[in-house]
Amino acid sequence: MADTNQYLRLTLADRNFLLPSTASLAIEQKESIQMGALPRGSIIGHRNVSGSKWPVLSLSSELQGDTSAAWTRAVFVGNAIHAVGIAVNEVMLLPRQDTVVEPFNPVGPPPTSAGHIFSGAWIHEGRVVLVLDPKGLSGYLQTLAEGS
Numbered sequence: 832m833a834d835t836n837q838y839l840r841l842t843l844a845d846r847n848f849l850l851p852s853t854a855s856l857a858i859e860q861k862e863s864i865q866m867g868a869l870p871r872g873s874i875i876g877h878r879n880v881s882g883s884k885w886p887v888l889s890l891s892s893e894l895q896g897d898t899s900a901a902w903t904r905a906v907f908v909g910n911a912i913h914a915v916g917i918a919v920n921e922v923m924l925l926p927r928q929d930t931v932v933e934p935f936n937p938v939g940p941p942p943t944s945a946g947h948i949f950s951g952a953w954i955h956e957g958r959v960v961l962v963l964d965p966k967g968l969s970g971y972l973q974t975l976a977e978g979s
Contacts, residue, residue: 945970
């Protein structure tokens with residue numbers, strides 16, 4: 832079972848993000864995703880789960896729609912009814928002792944009613960790696976999927 836202090840390092844294009852390991856509902860290989868004939872907005876495909884379709888969104892490193900982004904896996908967040916996947920280049924479970932995350936409160940209003948997308952930061956090799964807030968990220972991805 833995943834430790835609540837462990838994080839997944841997600842790579843989108845050239846940028847890394849952390850996501851608490853317990854926030855991921857599933858991680859699927861690209862080959863397991865039903866690809867859409869034509870991408871619709873940010874949605875590039877979906878995963879069939881118990882009669883539901885979980886959309887997969889392709890985003891740039893700035894978390895904006897980018898259907899041309901290269902990816903190898905989809906990481907799903909949310910709940911079993913309203914799960915959304917984000918297409919990533921790489922996913923890696925980081926050892927607990929290697930990640931010391933500092934929480935912070937982003938300035939300004941949150942981008943969705945679910946809250947802010949980021950909840951902390953990790954300094955790694957002189958670079959800031961932002962920590963994705965599971966609830967805020969899920970709400971943001973839902974908003975993008977509904978707008979597609």
